[in-house]
Amino acid sequence: MSGTMRQVVLRAYAKGTPKTGDFALETVPIPPPGPGQVLLRTIWLSLDPLIRFALDENLVTGRAHVGLGEVIYGGAVAEVVESQHPDYKPGEFVEGRTGWREYAAIDPKTVPLRKIDPALAPLSTALGVLGMPGQTAHCCMVEVGRVAAGETVVISAAAGAVGTLAGQIGKILGARVVGIAGGAEKCTALKAVGFDTCVDYKAPDYAAQLAAAVPEGIDAYIENVGGAVTGPVLPLLKYRARMVVCGFIAYYGVGREGPGPDKLPGFMRTIMSKGLEVRGFGGIVAAGPDALRDMAGWIQAGKLRYPETIVQGLDAAPAAFAGIFSGNRNVGKLLVKIGAA
Amino acid sequence: MSGTMRQVVLRAYAKGTPKTGDFALETVPIPPPGPGQVLLRTIWLSLDPLIRFALDENLVTGRAHVGLGEVIYGGAVAEVVESQHPDYKPGEFVEGRTGWREYAAIDPKTVPLRKIDPALAPLSTALGVLGMPGQTAHCCMVEVGRVAAGETVVISAAAGAVGTLAGQIGKILGARVVGIAGGAEKCTALKAVGFDTCVDYKAPDYAAQLAAAVPEGIDAYIENVGGAVTGPVLPLLKYRARMVVCGFIAYYGVGREGPGPDKLPGFMRTIMSKGLEVRGFGGIVAAGPDALRDMAGWIQAGKLRYPETIVQGLDAAPAAFAGIFSGNRNVGKLLVKIGAA
Numbered sequence A, B: 001m002s003g004t005m006r007q008v009v010l011r012a013y014a015k016g017t018p019k020t021g022d023f024a025l026e027t028v029p030i031p032p033p034g035p036g037q038v039l040l041r042t043i044w045l046s047l048d049p050l051i052r053f054a055l056d057e058n059l060v061t062g063r064a065h066v067g068l069g070e071v072i073y074g075g076a077v078a079e080v081v082e083s084q085h086p087d088y089k090p091g092e093f094v095e096g097r098t099g100w101r102e103y104a105a106i107d108p109k110t111v112p113l114r115k116i117d118p119a120l121a122p123l124s125t126a127l128g129v130l131g132m133p134g135q136t137a138h139c140c141m142v143e144v145g146r147v148a149a150g151e152t153v154v155i156s157a158a159a160g161a162v163g164t165l166a167g168q169i170g171k172i173l174g175a176r177v178v179g180i181a182g183g184a185e186k187c188t189a190l191k192a193v194g195f196d197t198c199v200d201y202k203a204p205d206y207a208a209q210l211a212a213a214v215p216e217g218i219d220a221y222i223e224n225v226g227g228a229v230t231g232p233v234l235p236l237l238k239y240r241a242r243m244v245v246c247g248f249i250a251y252y253g254v255g256r257e258g259p260g261p262d263k264l265p266g267f268m269r270t271i272m273s274k275g276l277e278v279r280g281f282g283g284i285v286a287a288g289p290d291a292l293r294d295m296a297g298w299i300q301a302g303k304l305r306y307p308e309t310i311v312q313g314l315d316a317a318p319a320a321f322a323g324i325f326s327g328n329r330n331v332g333k334l335l336v337k338i339g340a341a
Helices: A125-129 A132-144 A161-172 A184-192 A206-213 A227-236 A266-276 A283-302 A313-326 B123-127 B132-144 B159-173 B183-191 B205-213 B226-237 B267-274 B287-302 B316-324
Strands: A004-010 A022-030 A038-046 A074-082 A095-097 A103-105 A112-117 A152-155 A174-181 A196-200 A218-223 A237-245 A277-282 A308-310 A335-339 B004-010 B025-029 B040-044 B076-083 B092-095 B101-107 B114-115 B152-155 B176-181 B197-198 B218-223 B235-246 B277-280 B308-314 B333-337
Touching: A004 A313, A038 A095, A038 A125, A074 A103, A074 A125, A095 A125, A103 B205, A112 A125, A125 A218, A125 A335, A132 A161, A132 A283, A132 B183, A152 A161, A161 A237, A161 A283, A174 A184, A174 A206, A184 A196, A196 A206, A196 A313, A196 B176, A206 A227, A206 B004, A218 A227, A227 A237, A237 A266, A237 B267, A266 B235, A266 B277, A277 B176, A277 B267, A308 A313, A313 A335, A335 B159, B025 B316, B040 B092, B040 B123, B076 B101, B076 B123, B092 B123, B114 B277, B123 B333, B132 B159, B132 B287, B152 B159, B159 B176, B159 B287, B159 B333, B176 B333, B183 B197, B205 B226, B218 B226, B226 B235, B226 B267, B235 B267, B308 B316, B316 B333
Parallel strands: A152 A174, A152 A218, A174 A196, A218 A237, A237 A277, A308 A335, B152 B176, B152 B218, B176 B197, B218 B235, B235 B277, B308 B333
Antiparallel strands: A004 A022, A038 A074, A038 A103, A038 A335, A074 A095, A095 A112, A277 B277, B004 B025, B040 B076, B040 B101, B040 B333, B076 B092, B092 B114
């Protein structure tokens, strides 16, 4: 296949909140697939907060680190357009971390690809409810959070891709679900998908509103933010409550050598004195296929909705990605439409 | 009983590390026991890091807060010398939080007292191996830490009252036990009580020494310090390792409104990405009596030693207590001898 394509590369390592100037849009020739490779045409690009880790000058996660001038790391759904690999045929659809570009020549041994059946669900769901965010939400609520009927669960960044799903899973499990999100619009949207209530962390009386929303205290807190959003949660946690660290976006702008969670006074004390259980999901999300079976079943049963916010075109990706870290208005999964399905 | 006694009161709220000038020694009349009270003669005073919380101007733990001019909060072993309570007789020995004073008139309804049999073990053990530190060490290793044979366990503040016991419990459970302590003398003492090895956090190559001491990584970390001591532990934790928050003495000088664990960069990231389980023991240490039965059995079987560091006289208590927070040379339980047994 000949012609040119666009791709987004790293112009400058991100300092704190990513800026659009950290990225550059380039036009380059469409690469020919080498032996064992497939040529992929990107359809959907996934904008995930964790990409931020890959953009630091100091290597934060070895596998994903992006150097200056390199294509930005990120998940996508793509169509196979040419194949030099026996397992992949043109016209098939795949999901994988193929990067911010319109076409990619990929060796599946280097970048794992998952085949997607477009008849089962919209292709975009492979990046959301039936992909990494769905697995994460399931893992945080079920495997790690062990949320049970009758419990009170609080979820921060509740309007995010993971949060919107986690809250609905909480309702399916029989819990009372309280979201924390920025702004009345997001809160309204979350109540529409089934959250019992939602507290706006931008409200001047946020802490009092949160306390009023959980009169019996909190059994499980799904942490996606950290810092000032999480501070008022700590005194409301019950003894031996669970805090599931799904994310901590308030600290994503902080490099490996920067300060730790210095916006969370009393964290260690609360862990100790309340017998808190704080757990991450790394290495546990491997229970993925089971999680996705649950999620697909819940969608079919009409119990799970998956809001999406869609941005058009690769050139819109940097601003949309930066917006994740500055309290944008998106609800649910943030996607960039790159090409026709 | 007539006459005078000495007591230590709070002269100034502690700021950061406690100083001897924060305390004042007073001579006051020995109080007569009122109805329902017992008059206690203090024999052993326990110097525990957690007393630091009670000395903050901002109320940190409601129950224990010490106001200006009030007697310092703290555990002791005492003899009943007069009794207006049917359950207590002169000549009996009790353990309870009766404060830094030579005599105390106590209502057991307000300050719980535990009777001690001096024939079973030395009286001082009621404040150490057969008291709160022993319960804490047991809880951190057994109930919360779930330490298993063949695992590698790292313990910070290993020379402290809890650490020395936790390490020996680890050996009893069949684990490989690595201590972290300040100075070669402490490390030598810890190896003498059975630690497999010990790393000096004051050594310039502390991080490298620690890494070399755990070639297969760390299954469980017993946290007693935080901050710069804990930083080099994080990258050595295995996936899904347990971190038991038994204490965090590096932050005890920080009031409720002060910064959080800002000396621990990457803490939240490690929790998330490694699926770490971080747990405190608050509300769990209630399993105390069982723990003390285990501890007593291990002492009788010659499997558990309980080093003590003894300071003489109430007037020595403030400096000895302050020393806990500035890397003193004590190994094991720190006690003040107040009166004859």
